[in-house]
């Protein structure tokens with residue numbers, strides 16, 4: 001059916017993200033020791049502005065993730081929604097800042113592929129086994145569970161099923177919980193993503209939500225971005241050309257989140273540690289800085305906090 005085709009195109013986006021991250025790390029934009037096990041080939045060259053864009057995305061997300069872990073002293077959970085082939089769990093393990101449990105959710109088909117990589121590559125499976133109290137990991141075709149990490153096959157548009165699965169994998173709503181969605185909500189309708197954001201707010205008294213996605217699509221550059229995605233038959237239900245930083249915030253505010261911030265990536269890029277930005281800007285020559293600025297202005301990070309437990313998360 002059409003909706004199967006659209007879902008398939010959405011699932012393919014996880015390879016794009018990881019392929020771009022693989023390429024940028026091979027150039028030294030940042031270090032990721034694990035992405036190579038999910039994407040073997042470095043693949044074809046990506047334009048410097050793409051690499052810088054991914055650098056801002058990964059650095060920006062990591063800064064907020066690390067701030068939450070520090071604030072909660074790792075006495076918390078992380079739930080990565082639409083995680084794809086993301087490697088954050090392995091980074092946190094290496095940096096010794098693991099949450100109590102790290103949950104990942106994606107379509108069953110993506111999850112099955114990720115599990116296959118984990119099972120067959122010791123650098124990926126060893127950290128799971130090391131942090132697990134019994135000998136064998138709990139595994140079936142569409143999920144993997146260990147004490148500190150689990151990966152769940154589910155559709156984020158089906159909240160009752162999502163809730164049931166997270167419970168089955170021992171999520172504790174009383175613990176401070178960080179939700180991540182990196183280029184994911186854009187593939188759902190505004191109603192579906194609002195319901196998801198509402199459900200998190202209603203279910204977790206102390207939570208933070210970090211969302212990265214497209215914004216300000218109502219100009220020529222935004223049109224080109226949308227056309228590129230549509231050409232690939234992606235179901236772009238959530239691409240609202242009117243979506244501004246304010247409407248990004250409104251999605252959370254109207255769902256009862258207490259403090260909400262949204263910055264476009266141009267701003268994020270300008271507040272990242274500038275020594276490191278100077279370092280990566282020396283990696284590859286960028287002809288047209290204007291192109292980078294345009295790209296960065298069309299993505300944003302929005303983060304929202306609910307802090308019924310008064311952990312001071314709102315100050316992140």
Ligand code: SAM
Nearest residue numbers: 011013014017082083084106107155156182183
């Ligand atoms: N967050 C990862 C990253 O940034 O590297 C992957 C991003 S990729 C662009 C989008 C991911 O969201 C894909 O892995 C896709 O399968 C997942 N996704 C989109 N809609 C979903 C849904 N309704 N249920 C579960 N996963 C979904």
